[in-house]
Amino acid sequence: MARSATIRDVASAAGVSIAVVSRVINPGSGPVRAETRDRVLAAIEQLAYRPRTAARELKQAGAATxxxxxxxxxxxxxxxxxxxxxxxxxxxxxxxxxxxxxxxxxxxxxxxxxxxxxxxxxxxxxxxxxxxxxxxxxxxxxxxxxxxxxxxxxxxxxxxxxxxDNVRSARQATEHLVDLGHRRIGFISGPETSSTGRARTAGHRAVLAERGVEQDDALVRHVPFRGEQGGDAVGALLALPEPPTALVVANTAQVVAALRRLRLRGTAVPADLSVVVFDDDPWTELFEPALTIIRQPIxxxxxxxxxxxxxxxxxxxxxxxxxxxxxxxxxxxxxxx
Structure with missing residues:
Protein backbone atom coordinates (compact mmCIF):
# COMPACT_ATOMS: atom_id res chain seq x y z
CA MET A 1 0.00 0.00 0.00
CA ALA A 2 1.45 3.38 -1.03
CA ARG A 3 2.60 5.69 1.74
CA SER A 4 0.50 8.82 2.20
CA ALA A 5 2.24 12.07 1.38
CA THR A 6 3.51 14.06 4.35
CA ILE A 7 3.94 17.75 4.94
CA ARG A 8 7.69 17.19 4.55
CA ASP A 9 7.09 15.72 1.08
CA VAL A 10 5.09 18.79 0.09
CA ALA A 11 7.80 21.11 1.38
CA SER A 12 10.47 19.21 -0.55
CA ALA A 13 8.46 19.18 -3.78
CA ALA A 14 7.72 22.90 -3.55
CA GLY A 15 11.24 23.81 -2.49
CA VAL A 16 10.11 25.54 0.71
CA SER A 17 10.25 24.93 4.44
CA ILE A 18 7.65 23.02 6.43
CA ALA A 19 6.72 26.31 8.13
CA VAL A 20 5.80 27.83 4.76
CA VAL A 21 3.58 24.86 3.92
CA SER A 22 1.94 25.28 7.32
CA ARG A 23 1.18 28.93 6.58
CA VAL A 24 -0.35 28.03 3.21
CA ILE A 25 -2.72 25.41 4.64
CA ASN A 26 -3.58 27.63 7.62
CA PRO A 27 -4.75 30.94 6.11
CA GLY A 28 -4.03 33.91 8.32
CA SER A 29 -1.19 32.22 10.19
CA GLY A 30 1.54 34.16 8.37
CA PRO A 31 2.55 35.90 5.10
CA VAL A 32 3.32 33.87 1.98
CA ARG A 33 4.22 35.27 -1.44
CA ALA A 34 1.65 34.58 -4.14
CA GLU A 35 4.05 32.63 -6.36
CA THR A 36 5.22 30.56 -3.38
CA ARG A 37 1.63 29.81 -2.38
CA ASP A 38 0.84 28.65 -5.93
CA ARG A 39 3.89 26.36 -5.89
CA VAL A 40 2.86 24.82 -2.56
CA LEU A 41 -0.75 24.33 -3.69
CA ALA A 42 0.48 22.66 -6.88
CA ALA A 43 2.62 20.27 -4.83
CA ILE A 44 -0.33 19.50 -2.53
CA GLU A 45 -2.48 18.63 -5.54
CA GLN A 46 0.24 16.60 -7.24
CA LEU A 47 0.96 14.55 -4.11
CA ALA A 48 -2.73 14.23 -3.11
CA TYR A 49 -1.75 15.60 0.26
CA ARG A 50 -4.60 15.87 2.82
CA PRO A 51 -4.62 18.95 5.11
CA ARG A 52 -6.25 16.81 7.80
CA THR A 53 -3.01 14.85 7.91
CA ALA A 54 -1.24 18.15 8.38
CA ALA A 55 -3.32 18.92 11.39
CA ARG A 56 -2.16 15.70 12.99
CA GLU A 57 1.50 16.13 12.03
CA LEU A 58 1.77 19.73 13.11
CA LYS A 59 0.48 19.08 16.63
CA GLN A 60 3.31 19.21 19.11
CA ALA A 61 3.78 16.97 22.13
CA GLY A 62 3.64 19.95 24.46
CA ALA A 63 0.64 21.89 25.71
CA ALA A 64 -1.95 23.05 23.21
CA THR A 65 -2.02 26.75 22.38
CA ASP A 165 -27.27 15.47 35.72
CA ASN A 166 -30.25 16.05 33.45
CA VAL A 167 -32.36 13.18 34.75
CA ARG A 168 -31.89 14.30 38.36
CA SER A 169 -32.68 17.93 37.55
CA ALA A 170 -35.89 17.05 35.74
CA ARG A 171 -36.84 14.80 38.64
CA GLN A 172 -36.35 17.66 41.11
CA ALA A 173 -38.59 19.99 39.12
CA THR A 174 -41.35 17.39 38.74
CA GLU A 175 -41.14 16.16 42.33
CA HIS A 176 -41.52 19.74 43.56
CA LEU A 177 -44.74 20.19 41.57
CA VAL A 178 -46.16 16.79 42.51
CA ASP A 179 -45.43 17.51 46.19
CA LEU A 180 -47.44 20.73 45.82
CA GLY A 181 -50.40 18.68 44.62
CA HIS A 182 -50.17 19.05 40.82
CA ARG A 183 -51.29 16.11 38.71
CA ARG A 184 -51.50 17.76 35.27
CA ILE A 185 -47.95 18.94 34.55
CA GLY A 186 -46.93 20.26 31.14
CA PHE A 187 -43.35 19.52 30.11
CA ILE A 188 -41.54 21.36 27.29
CA SER A 189 -38.21 19.79 26.39
CA GLY A 190 -35.66 19.84 23.59
CA PRO A 191 -35.84 17.61 20.51
CA GLU A 192 -36.00 13.87 21.09
CA THR A 193 -32.86 13.60 18.97
CA SER A 194 -30.91 15.52 21.61
CA SER A 195 -29.38 13.89 24.67
CA THR A 196 -30.76 16.62 26.95
CA GLY A 197 -34.25 16.32 25.50
CA ARG A 198 -34.32 12.57 26.09
CA ALA A 199 -32.75 12.64 29.55
CA ARG A 200 -34.92 15.42 30.98
CA THR A 201 -38.10 13.84 29.64
CA ALA A 202 -37.05 10.49 31.12
CA GLY A 203 -36.53 12.08 34.55
CA HIS A 204 -39.94 13.76 34.40
CA ARG A 205 -41.75 10.58 33.37
CA ALA A 206 -39.96 8.52 36.03
CA VAL A 207 -41.33 10.69 38.83
CA LEU A 208 -44.88 10.48 37.48
CA ALA A 209 -44.62 6.69 37.32
CA GLU A 210 -43.21 6.44 40.84
CA ARG A 211 -45.84 8.73 42.33
CA GLY A 212 -48.75 7.07 40.57
CA VAL A 213 -49.60 10.15 38.48
CA GLU A 214 -51.39 9.35 35.24
CA GLN A 215 -49.20 10.14 32.24
CA ASP A 216 -50.71 11.98 29.30
CA ASP A 217 -48.48 12.19 26.23
CA ALA A 218 -50.30 15.38 25.17
CA LEU A 219 -48.64 17.15 28.11
CA VAL A 220 -45.11 16.50 26.83
CA ARG A 221 -43.83 18.69 24.00
CA HIS A 222 -40.48 18.37 22.23
CA VAL A 223 -39.53 21.59 20.45
CA PRO A 224 -36.42 22.81 18.57
CA PHE A 225 -33.77 24.86 20.32
CA ARG A 226 -34.05 27.75 17.85
CA GLY A 227 -37.14 29.72 16.94
CA GLU A 228 -40.26 30.53 18.92
CA GLN A 229 -41.91 27.12 19.14
CA GLY A 230 -41.76 27.20 22.92
CA GLY A 231 -44.56 29.75 22.74
CA ASP A 232 -46.55 27.53 20.38
CA ALA A 233 -46.11 24.62 22.78
CA VAL A 234 -47.50 26.73 25.64
CA GLY A 235 -50.50 27.68 23.51
CA ALA A 236 -51.17 24.05 22.62
CA LEU A 237 -50.91 22.91 26.24
CA LEU A 238 -53.28 25.55 27.54
CA ALA A 239 -55.77 24.76 24.76
CA LEU A 240 -56.15 21.14 25.88
CA PRO A 241 -59.62 20.13 27.14
CA GLU A 242 -57.96 19.54 30.50
CA PRO A 243 -55.02 21.95 30.56
CA PRO A 244 -52.06 21.59 32.92
CA THR A 245 -51.97 23.34 36.28
CA ALA A 246 -48.17 23.42 36.21
CA LEU A 247 -45.45 23.72 33.58
CA VAL A 248 -41.77 22.80 33.39
CA VAL A 249 -39.81 24.50 30.60
CA ALA A 250 -36.82 22.16 30.33
CA ASN A 251 -35.64 23.61 27.00
CA THR A 252 -33.43 26.51 28.11
CA ALA A 253 -33.51 28.14 24.69
CA GLN A 254 -37.33 28.35 24.75
CA VAL A 255 -37.86 29.85 28.22
CA VAL A 256 -38.37 33.41 26.99
CA ALA A 257 -40.74 32.35 24.19
CA ALA A 258 -42.80 30.31 26.65
CA LEU A 259 -43.05 33.12 29.20
CA ARG A 260 -43.90 35.64 26.51
CA ARG A 261 -46.85 33.51 25.43
CA LEU A 262 -48.09 33.24 29.02
CA ARG A 263 -47.89 37.01 29.39
CA LEU A 264 -49.76 37.60 26.12
CA ARG A 265 -52.50 35.18 27.15
CA GLY A 266 -52.88 36.88 30.51
CA THR A 267 -52.09 33.65 32.37
CA ALA A 268 -51.51 34.40 36.05
CA VAL A 269 -48.42 32.74 37.55
CA PRO A 270 -48.78 30.82 39.83
CA ALA A 271 -52.55 31.34 40.37
CA ASP A 272 -53.44 29.84 36.97
CA LEU A 273 -50.23 27.97 36.26
CA SER A 274 -47.18 27.12 38.36
CA VAL A 275 -43.94 27.44 36.38
CA VAL A 276 -40.44 25.96 36.71
CA VAL A 277 -37.73 26.79 34.14
CA PHE A 278 -34.28 25.48 33.32
CA ASP A 279 -32.44 28.79 33.34
CA ASP A 280 -30.16 30.80 35.56
CA ASP A 281 -30.34 34.26 34.02
CA PRO A 282 -30.35 37.04 36.65
CA TRP A 283 -33.67 38.28 35.28
CA THR A 284 -35.46 35.14 36.49
CA GLU A 285 -35.30 36.56 40.01
CA LEU A 286 -36.64 39.92 38.79
CA PHE A 287 -39.56 38.37 36.89
CA GLU A 288 -42.91 38.93 38.60
CA PRO A 289 -43.30 36.57 40.35
CA ALA A 290 -39.70 35.39 40.76
CA LEU A 291 -39.24 32.15 38.85
CA THR A 292 -38.50 28.76 40.34
CA ILE A 293 -35.45 27.56 38.42
CA ILE A 294 -32.94 24.83 37.74
CA ARG A 295 -29.63 26.72 37.89
CA GLN A 296 -26.86 25.19 35.82
CA PRO A 297 -23.31 25.62 37.23
CA ILE A 298 -21.76 27.18 34.14
Missing amino acids: TLGLVLADVTNPFFARLADRVVWEARSRGVQVLLMTTQEDPHLEEEALATLVSRRVGGVIATPTATNPDSWARLRQLDTNVVFVDRSLDDVPGAHTVSI AMLAAHSVELALAERASAAEPRSIAVEAEFVPRASTSAP
Whole structure:
Protein backbone atom coordinates (compact mmCIF):
# COMPACT_ATOMS: atom_id res chain seq x y z
CA MET A 1 0.00 0.00 0.00
CA ALA A 2 1.45 3.38 -1.03
CA ARG A 3 2.60 5.69 1.74
CA SER A 4 0.50 8.82 2.20
CA ALA A 5 2.24 12.07 1.38
CA THR A 6 3.51 14.06 4.35
CA ILE A 7 3.94 17.75 4.94
CA ARG A 8 7.69 17.19 4.55
CA ASP A 9 7.09 15.72 1.08
CA VAL A 10 5.09 18.79 0.09
CA ALA A 11 7.80 21.11 1.38
CA SER A 12 10.47 19.21 -0.55
CA ALA A 13 8.46 19.18 -3.78
CA ALA A 14 7.72 22.90 -3.55
CA GLY A 15 11.24 23.81 -2.49
CA VAL A 16 10.11 25.54 0.71
CA SER A 17 10.25 24.93 4.44
CA ILE A 18 7.65 23.02 6.43
CA ALA A 19 6.72 26.31 8.13
CA VAL A 20 5.80 27.83 4.76
CA VAL A 21 3.58 24.86 3.92
CA SER A 22 1.94 25.28 7.32
CA ARG A 23 1.18 28.93 6.58
CA VAL A 24 -0.35 28.03 3.21
CA ILE A 25 -2.72 25.41 4.64
CA ASN A 26 -3.58 27.63 7.62
CA PRO A 27 -4.75 30.94 6.11
CA GLY A 28 -4.03 33.91 8.32
CA SER A 29 -1.19 32.22 10.19
CA GLY A 30 1.54 34.16 8.37
CA PRO A 31 2.55 35.90 5.10
CA VAL A 32 3.32 33.87 1.98
CA ARG A 33 4.22 35.27 -1.44
CA ALA A 34 1.65 34.58 -4.14
CA GLU A 35 4.05 32.63 -6.36
CA THR A 36 5.22 30.56 -3.38
CA ARG A 37 1.63 29.81 -2.38
CA ASP A 38 0.84 28.65 -5.93
CA ARG A 39 3.89 26.36 -5.89
CA VAL A 40 2.86 24.82 -2.56
CA LEU A 41 -0.75 24.33 -3.69
CA ALA A 42 0.48 22.66 -6.88
CA ALA A 43 2.62 20.27 -4.83
CA ILE A 44 -0.33 19.50 -2.53
CA GLU A 45 -2.48 18.63 -5.54
CA GLN A 46 0.24 16.60 -7.24
CA LEU A 47 0.96 14.55 -4.11
CA ALA A 48 -2.73 14.23 -3.11
CA TYR A 49 -1.75 15.60 0.26
CA ARG A 50 -4.60 15.87 2.82
CA PRO A 51 -4.62 18.95 5.11
CA ARG A 52 -6.25 16.81 7.80
CA THR A 53 -3.01 14.85 7.91
CA ALA A 54 -1.24 18.15 8.38
CA ALA A 55 -3.32 18.92 11.39
CA ARG A 56 -2.16 15.70 12.99
CA GLU A 57 1.50 16.13 12.03
CA LEU A 58 1.77 19.73 13.11
CA LYS A 59 0.48 19.08 16.63
CA GLN A 60 3.31 19.21 19.11
CA ALA A 61 3.78 16.97 22.13
CA GLY A 62 3.64 19.95 24.46
CA ALA A 63 0.64 21.89 25.71
CA ALA A 64 -1.95 23.05 23.21
CA THR A 65 -2.02 26.75 22.38
CA THR A 66 -5.52 26.92 20.88
CA LEU A 67 -8.85 25.31 21.69
CA GLY A 68 -11.83 25.16 19.37
CA LEU A 69 -15.20 26.04 20.86
CA VAL A 70 -18.20 25.05 18.74
CA LEU A 71 -21.48 26.28 20.18
CA ALA A 72 -24.97 25.76 18.86
CA ASP A 73 -26.36 29.26 19.34
CA VAL A 74 -24.62 32.22 20.97
CA THR A 75 -27.90 34.16 21.02
CA ASN A 76 -28.90 31.74 23.79
CA PRO A 77 -27.72 33.41 27.04
CA PHE A 78 -26.70 30.03 28.46
CA PHE A 79 -24.24 29.44 25.63
CA ALA A 80 -23.03 33.04 25.69
CA ARG A 81 -22.13 32.73 29.37
CA LEU A 82 -20.60 29.31 28.77
CA ALA A 83 -18.39 30.77 26.02
CA ASP A 84 -17.29 33.60 28.29
CA ARG A 85 -16.33 31.19 31.04
CA VAL A 86 -14.53 28.78 28.70
CA VAL A 87 -12.44 31.69 27.38
CA TRP A 88 -11.64 32.73 30.95
CA GLU A 89 -10.59 29.20 31.91
CA ALA A 90 -8.48 28.77 28.78
CA ARG A 91 -6.71 32.12 29.09
CA SER A 92 -5.84 31.37 32.69
CA ARG A 93 -3.85 28.46 31.24
CA GLY A 94 -2.25 30.52 28.47
CA VAL A 95 -4.52 29.06 25.77
CA GLN A 96 -6.48 30.94 23.13
CA VAL A 97 -10.02 29.99 22.04
CA LEU A 98 -11.32 29.87 18.48
CA LEU A 99 -15.11 30.31 18.77
CA MET A 100 -17.45 29.05 16.06
CA THR A 101 -21.24 28.82 16.06
CA THR A 102 -23.39 26.36 14.13
CA GLN A 103 -26.83 27.95 14.63
CA GLU A 104 -28.10 24.37 15.08
CA ASP A 105 -27.27 23.75 11.40
CA PRO A 106 -25.47 20.44 10.68
CA HIS A 107 -23.97 21.86 7.47
CA LEU A 108 -22.42 24.77 9.35
CA GLU A 109 -21.16 22.28 11.90
CA GLU A 110 -19.42 20.31 9.14
CA GLU A 111 -17.73 23.50 7.94
CA ALA A 112 -16.66 24.40 11.46
CA LEU A 113 -15.08 20.99 11.99
CA ALA A 114 -13.16 21.22 8.71
CA THR A 115 -11.82 24.62 9.76
CA LEU A 116 -10.77 23.36 13.18
CA VAL A 117 -8.93 20.41 11.63
CA SER A 118 -7.01 22.73 9.32
CA ARG A 119 -6.19 25.09 12.21
CA ARG A 120 -4.61 22.22 14.21
CA VAL A 121 -6.37 23.09 17.47
CA GLY A 122 -5.28 21.20 20.55
CA GLY A 123 -8.81 20.18 21.52
CA VAL A 124 -12.45 20.93 20.78
CA ILE A 125 -15.28 21.74 23.19
CA ALA A 126 -18.69 21.57 21.56
CA THR A 127 -22.45 21.41 21.85
CA PRO A 128 -23.07 19.10 18.88
CA THR A 129 -26.04 18.76 16.59
CA ALA A 130 -27.39 15.23 16.43
CA THR A 131 -26.63 14.54 12.77
CA ASN A 132 -22.83 14.49 12.31
CA PRO A 133 -21.41 11.67 14.45
CA ASP A 134 -19.13 10.50 11.63
CA SER A 135 -17.51 13.94 11.36
CA TRP A 136 -16.87 14.04 15.10
CA ALA A 137 -15.48 10.51 14.96
CA ARG A 138 -13.05 11.55 12.22
CA LEU A 139 -11.84 14.38 14.43
CA ARG A 140 -11.18 11.88 17.20
CA GLN A 141 -9.24 9.71 14.75
CA LEU A 142 -6.79 12.60 14.42
CA ASP A 143 -6.14 12.18 18.16
CA THR A 144 -7.85 15.48 18.94
CA ASN A 145 -9.53 15.71 22.32
CA VAL A 146 -13.27 16.19 21.86
CA VAL A 147 -15.40 17.33 24.79
CA PHE A 148 -19.16 17.49 24.40
CA VAL A 149 -20.62 19.97 26.88
CA ASP A 150 -24.33 20.22 27.78
CA ARG A 151 -25.26 17.74 25.03
CA SER A 152 -23.57 14.56 23.86
CA LEU A 153 -23.46 12.00 21.06
CA ASP A 154 -23.38 8.32 21.99
CA ASP A 155 -21.65 7.03 18.86
CA VAL A 156 -18.39 9.04 18.91
CA PRO A 157 -15.74 6.76 20.40
CA GLY A 158 -13.34 8.47 22.77
CA ALA A 159 -15.27 11.73 23.21
CA HIS A 160 -15.59 13.13 26.72
CA THR A 161 -18.89 14.54 28.01
CA VAL A 162 -19.61 17.24 30.57
CA SER A 163 -23.15 18.16 31.56
CA ILE A 164 -25.49 18.58 34.45
CA ASP A 165 -27.27 15.47 35.72
CA ASN A 166 -30.25 16.05 33.45
CA VAL A 167 -32.36 13.18 34.75
CA ARG A 168 -31.89 14.30 38.36
CA SER A 169 -32.68 17.93 37.55
CA ALA A 170 -35.89 17.05 35.74
CA ARG A 171 -36.84 14.80 38.64
CA GLN A 172 -36.35 17.66 41.11
CA ALA A 173 -38.59 19.99 39.12
CA THR A 174 -41.35 17.39 38.74
CA GLU A 175 -41.14 16.16 42.33
CA HIS A 176 -41.52 19.74 43.56
CA LEU A 177 -44.74 20.19 41.57
CA VAL A 178 -46.16 16.79 42.51
CA ASP A 179 -45.43 17.51 46.19
CA LEU A 180 -47.44 20.73 45.82
CA GLY A 181 -50.40 18.68 44.62
CA HIS A 182 -50.17 19.05 40.82
CA ARG A 183 -51.29 16.11 38.71
CA ARG A 184 -51.50 17.76 35.27
CA ILE A 185 -47.95 18.94 34.55
CA GLY A 186 -46.93 20.26 31.14
CA PHE A 187 -43.35 19.52 30.11
CA ILE A 188 -41.54 21.36 27.29
CA SER A 189 -38.21 19.79 26.39
CA GLY A 190 -35.66 19.84 23.59
CA PRO A 191 -35.84 17.61 20.51
CA GLU A 192 -36.00 13.87 21.09
CA THR A 193 -32.86 13.60 18.97
CA SER A 194 -30.91 15.52 21.61
CA SER A 195 -29.38 13.89 24.67
CA THR A 196 -30.76 16.62 26.95
CA GLY A 197 -34.25 16.32 25.50
CA ARG A 198 -34.32 12.57 26.09
CA ALA A 199 -32.75 12.64 29.55
CA ARG A 200 -34.92 15.42 30.98
CA THR A 201 -38.10 13.84 29.64
CA ALA A 202 -37.05 10.49 31.12
CA GLY A 203 -36.53 12.08 34.55
CA HIS A 204 -39.94 13.76 34.40
CA ARG A 205 -41.75 10.58 33.37
CA ALA A 206 -39.96 8.52 36.03
CA VAL A 207 -41.33 10.69 38.83
CA LEU A 208 -44.88 10.48 37.48
CA ALA A 209 -44.62 6.69 37.32
CA GLU A 210 -43.21 6.44 40.84
CA ARG A 211 -45.84 8.73 42.33
CA GLY A 212 -48.75 7.07 40.57
CA VAL A 213 -49.60 10.15 38.48
CA GLU A 214 -51.39 9.35 35.24
CA GLN A 215 -49.20 10.14 32.24
CA ASP A 216 -50.71 11.98 29.30
CA ASP A 217 -48.48 12.19 26.23
CA ALA A 218 -50.30 15.38 25.17
CA LEU A 219 -48.64 17.15 28.11
CA VAL A 220 -45.11 16.50 26.83
CA ARG A 221 -43.83 18.69 24.00
CA HIS A 222 -40.48 18.37 22.23
CA VAL A 223 -39.53 21.59 20.45
CA PRO A 224 -36.42 22.81 18.57
CA PHE A 225 -33.77 24.86 20.32
CA ARG A 226 -34.05 27.75 17.85
CA GLY A 227 -37.14 29.72 16.94
CA GLU A 228 -40.26 30.53 18.92
CA GLN A 229 -41.91 27.12 19.14
CA GLY A 230 -41.76 27.20 22.92
CA GLY A 231 -44.56 29.75 22.74
CA ASP A 232 -46.55 27.53 20.38
CA ALA A 233 -46.11 24.62 22.78
CA VAL A 234 -47.50 26.73 25.64
CA GLY A 235 -50.50 27.68 23.51
CA ALA A 236 -51.17 24.05 22.62
CA LEU A 237 -50.91 22.91 26.24
CA LEU A 238 -53.28 25.55 27.54
CA ALA A 239 -55.77 24.76 24.76
CA LEU A 240 -56.15 21.14 25.88
CA PRO A 241 -59.62 20.13 27.14
CA GLU A 242 -57.96 19.54 30.50
CA PRO A 243 -55.02 21.95 30.56
CA PRO A 244 -52.06 21.59 32.92
CA THR A 245 -51.97 23.34 36.28
CA ALA A 246 -48.17 23.42 36.21
CA LEU A 247 -45.45 23.72 33.58
CA VAL A 248 -41.77 22.80 33.39
CA VAL A 249 -39.81 24.50 30.60
CA ALA A 250 -36.82 22.16 30.33
CA ASN A 251 -35.64 23.61 27.00
CA THR A 252 -33.43 26.51 28.11
CA ALA A 253 -33.51 28.14 24.69
CA GLN A 254 -37.33 28.35 24.75
CA VAL A 255 -37.86 29.85 28.22
CA VAL A 256 -38.37 33.41 26.99
CA ALA A 257 -40.74 32.35 24.19
CA ALA A 258 -42.80 30.31 26.65
CA LEU A 259 -43.05 33.12 29.20
CA ARG A 260 -43.90 35.64 26.51
CA ARG A 261 -46.85 33.51 25.43
CA LEU A 262 -48.09 33.24 29.02
CA ARG A 263 -47.89 37.01 29.39
CA LEU A 264 -49.76 37.60 26.12
CA ARG A 265 -52.50 35.18 27.15
CA GLY A 266 -52.88 36.88 30.51
CA THR A 267 -52.09 33.65 32.37
CA ALA A 268 -51.51 34.40 36.05
CA VAL A 269 -48.42 32.74 37.55
CA PRO A 270 -48.78 30.82 39.83
CA ALA A 271 -52.55 31.34 40.37
CA ASP A 272 -53.44 29.84 36.97
CA LEU A 273 -50.23 27.97 36.26
CA SER A 274 -47.18 27.12 38.36
CA VAL A 275 -43.94 27.44 36.38
CA VAL A 276 -40.44 25.96 36.71
CA VAL A 277 -37.73 26.79 34.14
CA PHE A 278 -34.28 25.48 33.32
CA ASP A 279 -32.44 28.79 33.34
CA ASP A 280 -30.16 30.80 35.56
CA ASP A 281 -30.34 34.26 34.02
CA PRO A 282 -30.35 37.04 36.65
CA TRP A 283 -33.67 38.28 35.28
CA THR A 284 -35.46 35.14 36.49
CA GLU A 285 -35.30 36.56 40.01
CA LEU A 286 -36.64 39.92 38.79
CA PHE A 287 -39.56 38.37 36.89
CA GLU A 288 -42.91 38.93 38.60
CA PRO A 289 -43.30 36.57 40.35
CA ALA A 290 -39.70 35.39 40.76
CA LEU A 291 -39.24 32.15 38.85
CA THR A 292 -38.50 28.76 40.34
CA ILE A 293 -35.45 27.56 38.42
CA ILE A 294 -32.94 24.83 37.74
CA ARG A 295 -29.63 26.72 37.89
CA GLN A 296 -26.86 25.19 35.82
CA PRO A 297 -23.31 25.62 37.23
CA ILE A 298 -21.76 27.18 34.14
CA ALA A 299 -18.39 27.88 35.78
CA MET A 300 -18.04 24.22 36.72
CA LEU A 301 -19.13 23.00 33.28
CA ALA A 302 -16.51 25.26 31.66
CA ALA A 303 -13.72 24.27 34.05
CA HIS A 304 -14.24 20.53 33.52
CA SER A 305 -14.55 20.99 29.75
CA VAL A 306 -11.30 22.96 29.41
CA GLU A 307 -9.46 20.53 31.66
CA LEU A 308 -10.49 17.54 29.54
CA ALA A 309 -9.86 19.35 26.25
CA LEU A 310 -6.30 20.17 27.32
CA ALA A 311 -5.52 16.77 28.82
CA GLU A 312 -2.68 14.80 27.32
CA ARG A 313 -3.98 13.21 24.15
CA ALA A 314 -4.02 9.46 24.07
CA SER A 315 -6.01 7.53 21.46
CA ALA A 316 -6.57 4.57 23.74
CA ALA A 317 -7.54 6.60 26.80
CA GLU A 318 -10.97 5.91 28.28
CA PRO A 319 -13.39 8.79 27.71
CA ARG A 320 -14.71 10.50 30.80
CA SER A 321 -18.32 11.44 31.49
CA ILE A 322 -18.79 14.13 34.13
CA ALA A 323 -22.28 14.98 35.41
CA VAL A 324 -22.38 17.93 37.80
CA GLU A 325 -25.32 18.73 40.03
CA ALA A 326 -27.51 21.65 39.09
CA GLU A 327 -29.17 23.69 41.83
CA PHE A 328 -32.93 23.67 42.33
CA VAL A 329 -34.04 27.13 43.49
CA PRO A 330 -37.73 27.34 44.58
CA ARG A 331 -39.29 30.78 44.33
CA ALA A 332 -42.71 32.37 44.02
CA SER A 333 -43.75 31.03 40.60
CA THR A 334 -44.92 27.70 42.04
CA SER A 335 -47.73 26.99 44.48
CA ALA A 336 -50.48 24.48 45.16
CA PRO A 337 -53.05 24.21 42.37
